[in-house]
Amino acid sequence: MKTRDMNRDWIATARTLSEALPYLQRYDGAIVVIKLGGNAMGSEEGMETFARDVVLMRQVGVNPVIVHGGGPMINRLLDKLDIKSEFVNGKRVTDATTMEVVEMVLSGQVNKKIVQAINRQGGKAVGLSGKDANLITCETADPALGLVGEPREVDTGILQTLFRDDTIPVIAPLGAGRNGETFNINGDTAAGAIAAALKADRLLLLTDVEGVRDLDGNVLTELSSSQINDMTRDGVIAGGMIPKTETALRALEGGVRAVVILDGRAPNAVLLELFTEHGAGSLIRAG
Numbered sequence: 001m002k003t004r005d006m007n008r009d010w011i012a013t014a015r016t017l018s019e020a021l022p023y024l025q026r027y028d029g030a031i032v033v034i035k036l037g038g039n040a041m042g043s044e045e046g047m048e049t050f051a052r053d054v055v056l057m058r059q060v061g062v063n064p065v066i067v068h069g070g071g072p073m074i075n076r077l078l079d080k081l082d083i084k085s086e087f088v089n090g091k092r093v094t095d096a097t098t099m100e101v102v103e104m105v106l107s108g109q110v111n112k113k114i115v116q117a118i119n120r121q122g123g124k125a126v127g128l129s130g131k132d133a134n135l136i137t138c139e140t141a142d143p144a145l146g147l148v149g150e151p152r153e154v155d156t157g158i159l160q161t162l163f164r165d166d167t168i169p170v171i172a173p174l175g176a177g178r179n180g181e182t183f184n185i186n187g188d189t190a191a192g193a194i195a196a197a198l199k200a201d202r203l204l205l206l207t208d209v210e211g212v213r214d215l216d217g218n219v220l221t222e223l224s225s226s227q228i229n230d231m232t233r234d235g236v237i238a239g240g241m242i243p244k245t246e247t248a249l250r251a252l253e254g255g256v257r258a259v260v261i262l263d264g265r266a267p268n269a270v271l272l273e274l275f276t277e278h279g280a281g282s283l284i285r286a287g
Helices: 008-019 021-026 044-059 071-080 096-120 157-164 187-198 225-233 241-253 269-275
Strands: 031-036 063-068 125-129 136-140 149-154 168-172 174-177 182-184 202-207 222-224 258-263 282-285
Touching: 021 269, 031 044, 031 187, 044 063, 044 096, 044 168, 044 269, 063 096, 063 187, 071 096, 096 125, 096 168, 096 174, 096 182, 136 187, 149 174, 149 187, 157 168, 187 202, 187 241, 202 241, 202 269, 222 225, 225 241, 225 282, 241 258, 241 282, 258 269
Parallel strands: 031 063, 031 202, 063 168, 125 168, 136 174, 202 258, 222 282
Antiparallel strands: 136 149, 174 182, 258 282
16 A cells, blocks of 8 residues: 655656656667676575566566576585585686586576575566577587586577567576586676677676776776776776776677676666666776
8 A cells, every 4th residue: 555645765666767767768679688696686685686677677668687606506505515625717617517616506506596586576486597499509618617617609599589578597607518418607707608699788786896996996887898908908997897897898899889887786777777867886888
């Protein structure tokens, strides 16, 4: 039952909704690929908020595609099972035993958790991995890393079918090899490959930082691909931000209109980016 009392907060909410109209029209029918990182999944409350935002996106005509990670969850189960990992240049070697755990966590635990959260909020989500319907075909990224894959072909047919049925795809970053292997794919890499194959309007990389920072630590709200290259060469972009900006550049080269790196822990981060004037995080365009 609605109450009819007016206050400033409600008036501000109405104004925000009114100001969102041009952006709602702008993204009607658009494809937005969202990479949800393991660290960005955070709390149960945060997951429910994210799921509600995704359902709202679908309700106003956006076609969201969720590609998720799960590194922290994989690490916990490997530790619990006392499975030791080897690393090459800071990257985990994925042998057959580790791959079983990776697939169990990503396709089972994490994927279904996100699907259930979206469905609880009134959406219609379906969980997939890159192995389903030949979605992602991989080759070995680096023989030293074992079963770590690099996407070579992305067949978006199953995703187009789901869009027509108003269904939200939730994708675990696994792929199939040409000889029947199962490959673990970096989540950002998988999201970028899918976004490029779909020629998505936006690729949103949700992580645990606010965006790309300059030398003074300020978050840059908009950058070009050439600026990203210069900042990487000069060491301004370093560490864990490098793989994300590399994903952004490859996605732009593949036909994605723009990429945004933003803090997935912030409430309603996706809605703020898409449907408000100020946006959120760092937007990267080709040029």
